[in-house]
Amino acid sequence: MDAVVLARIQFGLTAAFHFLYPPVSIGLAWLIVYIGWRYLRTGQAVYDEMTRFWVRILALIFAVGVATGIAMEFQFGTNWSTYSRFVGDIFGSPLAAEGVFAFFLESTFMGVLILGRNRVSKRVYWLSALMVAVGSTLSAFWIIVANSWQQTPTAYTIVGGRAELTDFWAAVFNPSTLPRYGHTVVASVLSGAFFMAGISAWYLLKGRHVEFAQRSLTVAVVAAAVFSLAVLGVGHFHAVQVAETQPAKMAAFEGVFKTESGAAMVFFGIPDVRNQAIRLRIAVPKLLSFLISFDPNATVAGLDRFPRDLWPPVEITFYAYHVMMLLGFYFIAISLVGVYLLWRKRLFDNRPYLKVMLASMLLPLLALEFGWVAAEMGRQPWVVYGLLKTADAASVVVPAGQILFTIIMFVGIYSLLLALLVYLILREVKRGPVSLSGAANG
């Protein structure tokens, strides 16, 4: 097989696998910060119990995130050296900033969170949790800055075949940075909330650790409602930005083949690229035009505005985007039902609802993955939108056979990590939170 195809497979696999962990870590970290703050305020033992348990879970997920993140930092150089030469002037800076401003912060204070309980005061312990949350959220910022510059490059000049920086802050806050960052971080908190809700629901279904589970579920369901609505809100601004800055991507998201005014928004359909149509289409007329331009008759650019060889792969972009969007609506619905049940005091013994929350606990991660696939596939065939094609970005000196070998190694190691992580999380969940009257030892 072609080395570029293999390099893409390797990058896709390792990034998709890595991207399962940081979002849920960010989400859990912020929820732990909230719970720890409640503990400082109220002094109730249950909040301490909750902090301990969720830190134990976070530590496992965080470890896999750190381990798989190392591969990402080096892969641009190993597999995409032509890309690295082309963008190094701009893309390297956020990676270095991520190290200096984020990685050090989160890893250093993670040490305190895991091993430092008896060595610092309650307040400093809470501050350490806050630093982990802030560090991981900043880390997301810098990596999204780097990725957003690939989507909407700004503040550069091309000198000797390389992009050179002209204005650091303009490159950092390129048109897509803030919408993409907001959308991703809010979705990350959502993924942590669903994760916490699922485990808490399981305890309630089993009738175990009831007070712990009720408090955790309350925090999680309220956070899920707030953040699922926020994902939609920020997602809207993100979509408007994509329509303005990457119209070909928006056309692929929505399956708009022909430029039209008063474009409909498709909620379900099967794109037929050869005949340039959407089959089994369920759509709301004029809604897309309205959402993008606040005008039901506005014109939306279709794929016909772009040469065929500059189209993103339409099917995968369309499906990924739509699965993400439908899941987003599902999260809003299900978490609003939860808040309603909580308000009516019927949440904790509503077994069907608890089962649904248990079954849904990993769905936000699925939505995040699909969102990422839509974002990256929608950028194709470009690696840096409008400047450098993916096909021209790979390393020229790495033979295909070596990449194939490393893909096999990654698949083996990552499968092992995933199996171990699932096993260890299930073990921790079965063991449950340690009651504070008993021995609490890790």
Add this chain to the structure above:
Amino acid sequence: MSHAFLQNAWYLLIGVLLVGYAILDGFDLGVGVLSPFIAKNEKERRSLIRAIGPFWDGNEVWLLTAGGALFAAFPHVYATVFSGFYLALMLVLYALILRAVSFEFGHRVESAKWRRAWGWVFFAGSLIPALLTGVAVGNVMRGVPLDAQMEFAGDFFSLVNPFALVVGLAGLAMFIMQGAAYLTVKTNGALAQRARKAGIWAWAALVVLLVVAGAMVVADVPERLDNYTRNPIAFAVPLAALALLILTRVSLQRGTPRRTFLLSSLSIAAIMGIWGAANHPYLLPARNVAAYGLTIFNASASQKTLQTMFIIALIGVPLVLAYTAYVYWVFRGKVQPREEHY
């Protein structure tokens, strides 16, 4: 700030990051390599892990940040070295990935088999990076075949050569010495005694390997001595390394643990300084055609990027050092045999 000033400043700053990595992650990699040899039972093995538990992750960030800074400041070097040393780097990655999870996964199941298995993962995950980092440094010092487009022009086997291997082993010995010195600070009794002895052996191996490596440079790449003959003041660096190594040896014999660790750390900085002073302005010399070599001038980012990054470093690094020092202070003193987790 002029471009040339910034290019030199970044040569120094990348050096600082690499020295920080060698001193800090050096001790926890060293502890990992020593672990099967000096821990006689499960309790001692746990003490070793406890000794580095709160720090290893922050220490490894020095490597990640050096990688990011290299990408930003000298993108051509990042691109050439990482794609050229592909398989070796991937091997280091796999080792670091498995080692990273061994800390969290290794203690979660109360089973002797489980713990033993993770103990070996921890050992191998420490040994491979500790050895291969030096092999990479050896190749960078010796130079590699490059072409006119700055691309690596060799193959996997051009990286396997006696000089690189000697430097790799020297690096390994250096990390073991550093790990041993650290353990004398963090542990008590028989374990600390064994660490001290291991440190003395590692010191001896390091000195022999450095002498051999020095002789090989004189014989094989004498142009690496040009900086020294041109500016004899540069000889201060190897002389300082020599003096610090002697003091480290004396301190390993009868000094306080903290002093030993400090001296070992300073020795590492000076030893790496020998390499830095010899290679300047080359980041990656070419072995075939000298003009193809990557220098701080032909491989760097633009003046604008270097200046922005310089400001980021000036703001960020003191912050990092401050809270890193704080966390080392929080976990100061000897490891307690059973300390509460979480």
